[in-house]
Amino acid sequence: MVRLKLSSFICGLAAALVLVVSGPAVPTAYAQTPTAAQMEAFKNLPADQQRAIMESAGRGGAANSRAQPDRQVEFPQTVMPLSSVSSEDAPYVDARTGEPRLKAGEAILFSVEIRRYERSVSELEEAQRRAVQQGVQPGTQGVGSGSGTLHASVSGTSEPKLLVRTAEEEQRLEEFRQNILRRNPYKLDRWGILDTPELGSIPLAGLTAEQATERLAAEVRLKDFVVRVTRLALEPIGTEALEPFGYELFAGMPSTFAPATDIPVPSEYVVGPGDTLEVQLLGNTKGRYSLVVGRDGRIDFPELGPIAVSGRRFEEVRKALEFRVSEQMLGTQASISIGELRSIRVFVLGEANVPGSYTVSGLSTITNALFVSGGIKKIGSLRNIQHKRNGKVIGTLDLYDLLLKGDTRTDARLLPGDVIFVPPVGPTVGLAGEVRRPAIYELKDEKTAAALLRLGGGFTPKADPVLATVERVNDQRVRITLDLDLTSAAGNAALLRNGDTLRIAAIRPTLENSVVLNGHVFRPGEYGFTPGMHITDVLRGLDELKPNADQHYVLIRRETTSGGRIQVLSADLKAALADPRSSSNLELAPRDQINVFDLETGRDRVIEPLMRELRLQARLDEPTPEVSVAGKVKVPGKYPLESGMRVSDLLRAGGLLDEAAFRGEAELTRYDVPDGASRRAQLVEIDLQRVRAGDPTADIALQPYDYLVVKEVPMWGVQEEVEIRGEVRFPGRYPIHRGETLRSLMQRAGGLTEHAFPAGAVLTREELKEREKRQLETLANRMEMDLAQLSIMSSQEAGIRDAGQTMSVGQSLLASLREAEPVGRLVIDLPRAARAAPGSDRDVILKNGDTLIVPRITQEVTVIGEVQSSTSHLYRNDLSRNDYIAMSGGLTPRADGKHIYIVRADGSVVTSAGNRWFRNSPDIQPGDTIVAPLDTERMRPLPFWTSVTQIIYHLAISVAAVNSF
Template sequence: MINKLVKFMLIAVMLSNTFLLDAITPTPDQIEQFKNLPPAQQKLLAKQLGINLDDLNLTGSPQKLPDVPPVVTPRKLNSQQAVDDIYNLKQNENLGNEEKALLPFGYDLFAGEPTSFTPVTEIPIPAEYVVGPGDEIIIQLFGKENETLNLLVNRNGKIQFPNLGPISVSGLTFDDVRNLLKKRIKNQMIGVDSSISLGELRSMRVFVLGEAYKPGSYEVSSLSTITNVLFVSGGIKEIGSLRNIQLKRKGKLIENFDLYDLLLKGDTSNDKRLLPGDVVFIPSATRKIAVKGEVTRPAIYEFKKGEKIKDLLQMFGGLKSSANVKSVQLNRINKQHVREVFTLNLNDPTDLKIKLKNGDELEIGAISDYVNQTVKLTGAATRDGLYRWHEGMKVSDIIRNLNTDVLKITDLGYSIIVREINHQHDIKVIQFSLAKALENKQDEKFNPTLNSHDELILFSNLQTTRKNGIKQKIAEGEITDQAFARNKHIDETITFDKDDFSREALLHSVLDKLQRQRSVGAPYQVTTLAGEVKFPGDYPLPTNSKISDLILAGGGLKDSAYALSAEVTRTYTKKSEHVSIRHINIDLDGAFKHLAKDDLVLQSRDVVTVRIKPEWNEVSTVEIKGEVLFPGKYVIQRGETLSQLIKRAGGVTDLAYLKGAVFLRTELKQKEVNLLREMQQKLKAEIAAESIGGGSSNIVASKKNNALTLVDEIDSTQALGRLVIDLPKIINDPQQHDLILKNGDALVIPPNSQTISVIGQVQQPTSHIFNRNIDVTKYIRMSGGITEQADDDRIYVIKANGAVMMPSDNRWFSSNKSKLEAGDTIIVPLDTAYSRPLQLWTSVTQIIYQSAVAIATITRI
């Protein structure tokens, strides 16, 4: 006892002096000496020296790593990345939404990009956990003593319990350790109870080898299992096996882990906990099969030796309801290394017992879209779609009530039944009236009996045709209404809105089928209705259809139709195979009365034309503005003239400037639009040519900028459709100079003008008070003179009536003073030789100036 006391005092003196010298930073030797002291003496000495025992790591256990979870960022599999790249490329090339390639099953579960190898410790600890060196045991004492102890298991497998001494815990389960400590505390520390848990757990080093994404050595938690280290290592390469993951310990195989048990069944019973030094080895996959088609999970699957088709069914999750189980294709490489195809029936137990082979491909196709015993309702119906067919079914069995079963826009006078007539899916068409079908339910003539797979098509009484991709051509006048009515062939694909129930939309597929089935001996069963009917166009030709039926199909006659007669154009093929055409005039009234001589039975390619009434004209309106007594819009009759319109408007006022009148015509406006668009395209082409050509880069850039500015000006130029007229002559001598009006014409008569304008390449474009004694040169001088870029040889004048007066020689200004009048505009153009500008500039700028002058006149009203 005396020796121990002396030893303690000597160590205390030595440590105290050393600690003071080292600023309370003990060396490893000092710590070792300190460890040899009993716990009570360690605590006393630490208190004297002001040292925290927790900072000295007295147990000699391995240093703990910070408790930071490993970071594993998601990654794409190589095959997934390749598929996405190809898919995105196809999407960019507008190749459509094609089915993606098959991916290997299961590899994406663990696919990650590990960025930290720190072990995870925040995991619930099972009672069977085996305690070992490096684990921390937390003991909370309460009762007579209240204290929390954090004790580490040292290399010897013991914990240093104050007042109780060292206790061996290594190799015991956590449950056993807890019971042991509770018992010791209860027996040796009277009046003290305890709560015991595990704190920080020891880490251990294991190996992940083989076809791991990042093979190597990993420091993981002592609670880690096979799946934990697979995740930490980034997963498995696509050439690795998911079904034969091997756990090896000291060179011996401990477990073969099949990841499919986890993926398909949620079974983790073989996901063994690892020990220090364990090796998780991932061999290469040697047996794979591709499964595609109508299955729940199409993918590439790995299979084990001896597995069969029935085992594969469990892997891909079963079949879709649309799968054709009686005709499954198995593609297999035979012994001669040639592919063979076998047809399997998955309802046949014999086929289910077929063993799988590496490289097999199993494709489960879909059942046919063919639906038996049905009738299809299409078009302007409340409930379109498929209806169950039964023997003796009629139209009235599907459309029972005109108030509830059809739309308000449904045409009750014209509907058709499309019926397949043979195995080649050739069709014929039956025409009927929906209103008469419901009025005469017992009459087969009006209420036709339906066959299985008939299609019943109801049309709207509106012609709302939509053709995507050709709107621009319509706007530019390349495709006319007549071309639409005749279903003119165009290069673009025609698509229709799903709610478009017009004849054009719903008959398109029917006419297409009739076109495809035409042949020698089977003529094209289509007729054409043209002229003054509501819906002109091509129509399918029903058996024994007559002229009255075709006109009914076209919605009936317009009010403009000449109802006394019509013309049938019929094509004949002679015995010599020569084709001739004959025109037949028929009495429309007789046709509507179903007289045989007039209501002719139609033939293939007949064209029925309903003429317009003689002298018929839709209401035409014109507008007159400005200096007339009664400006406004007027309805005109065919052949009415401009002078007559002015008289109807009360004549011109005393302030009217007749020479400056602006006359606008709609058809000319469209021509101007087309001309401006054409010039804009040509100008862009010249810009490109100038950019490619040689010359100073500064000059080219300057010319290009000027030209681009001109292109923008064309965009902002308003096309008016101005027609140059001499209004004084029209009023004074209408017999010689009068103008016949057209629908949409407009006349603007401005008030008297006292100014003349100078614009273009002058220093100060402006307007001046008109003076008969001042010539063009002086007006230009009054505007500051011409600029450096001006072309003084091509100065011209836009007269008040819109006419352009060009120079005849260099002295034309001074010798023709009288030609200048109030309201005129002097234009000083850009020199076409200045910096070699584009050739179109002169023409384009002249059009822009003319438009600007006309707009200025109109805005004065």
């Protein structure tokens, strides 16, 4: 019933489109206007169904070609390649953008991220109301607490919008996202539908990747995600990559047309109406004439009258006219040639791309007519193209002769009314693998595997004809595989069937009777193996190695004959070259792989694959042969355990000792499982001095999973340095030793100049900067949560005064806190530190990266904060704190007059808390900064904000002190 309704609908839609396409020529009784629903359904149909409906409506396709008049085509013509998009792929390419469309069976890749959407305050209130109903109580660090916490952050100013999701929502979305990503890549089914358990069935065929992304983004189940679809353009391989042979000959289009005057006319050309004969008279009578063959087949020759020439070969016509002129015109001779050629009308029918009638040059052949008709469809035969005349087959054309042999003998010339008929393709057989022309071939007289191989150009050098196979569908409609030995007469004489695929396997990629050299060498590659061959026969000298190559550790991967297991060996190349008769000059075996490392980069690229192979062949009674070295060696890491390997060999594998290595002792951790139930660690002390001296008692043999740690020389490390700038006699960078103090540094820098202001010295430290950065992030996050809580409380509680002002101030403080740059300043008293006794608590110990800035003498006093005009004033010893504030316009209404504090030039802070002297008459000094803080208590009982304002002011003062230099 459903199919009947769909068929009726399509038929009705086609009938409705007839009026739109054909116009008033359609009878009124059958004309109808398509509805909006029909047009929308038409747009959603696949491209092939759309074309079928349009053809039935009278537009495009074969129907259109039959209705057109003869095509006028000049000859000869050249053929240019088409674009990369063939006519068959045109429906799968977006006409506007040129982007490929998704097809059935195509693979796509999903990129999915959780969408970070926003909710307004009103939405947040509703979310909190539901949370309270569910038993979630509001907390101090967010809107809720426990498993139902609503995480919020401010993102607006006029009406704050908050990012809100419960922890359960976040977990559910992340699980949904991981389930989608886990199944990547996805493949469309044969209908072009994406079918997933999470999303259901979504049709994507016919859409570009961008359009598919938009369709998925509109899915309700993906409203919380940002998705992206990427088309995986996978190239077919094997038998799926086979294409029918020969059809690419027509993968072009008629382009520029050349005149026919330069084409030589063959003697067998048959003269007919429309041809032009060029006649030149020589002798007693001179003249030049262009005589056109009329419809009656005659030419009007001056002084000789009408002469019949039609239907005769040009050579016969030429001789006849020359003889007649010489006989009837005494003393005159004629030179006859052919001028413009006539046009003939031929038919190209059958499985041509654009069948129909064509008007072509009289010199056209079968292939010329095939070219102007767009070539042959892939369902058409290339081997049995029929040339018909007067209803009879007068010849056949086998394009394989043209393509494979260059033979054009059967490419006959055409006469008016000739028909070129392309029948359906005959039996086809696929040829894949190691052949020169893998393709799908149409068989004619070829019946055997040997004949098919001749069509395919024969074997490639890497082919293994002994292991050829034939894939076949037998009489029981079951797919089977047959083995063929194409080196035997029986294999070459094996008969092939329609639909068979002959596959030629490649030889094994492994090299026999050879060894391979890889790595940091000038001439890597394969070398022929001879019995008794040693490593020095491949690497004949150190000049074969690139610079910085490891001369002491050359790794060899060997395949043993016992079950395909691998074995790893190493050699000291330098020792082997020094004494070729020593044990270091390892004897090689066939298929050995020699790897030479460099000392600059890691060795995981080679070592790790070997370790994986060794782990796979490990057994319960034979653990993985793996050892490790760490610490002060040049290349620490894991290495294969060789037979008879000792500590010295492991050090050699690690690139030998580093310059910072402690040469006294090292630690070897050894693991064993004595009772078969638990693992036990044992610590073994290694005397490196004796190992390096060659003592066999100290150079112990290694066991699987041994771990050697080479210690560092005490007090060895990266050279530390500090910088001193400003008013010292010798500013610059100074290397320091551990424990060096500021007093020592000042002595090395020559002391202060006469313009120095030691009270304002600034010492910055990198580790303090990192600590301040983490503290600022913590404070900003805490303040952000407080603002979110305040926003909700102010919207729920009635009668709260100045809520908008409080939020505005809080937003400003939060922005300032986010933008504040950590300085890492350490408050010091430089004059005391320079005079401190060695080892006293006033002698500042320096650290790597410290920077000391000694400014020039300053006479300014700065007033900032909640004053009318933040500015700096010239220092006067008769002015007090209040005098400087008054000179800055006084306090603003939002100032906290009870908590004014002073930041000294050295960074220390003097506050009024518990300081009676400060409240009466604080002592102002040059370089001081008076800070009038914001009165946060008046707006909201959040004393934490007071600390934030103090931090922001203090950082600003420190930055100004550093930048002023």
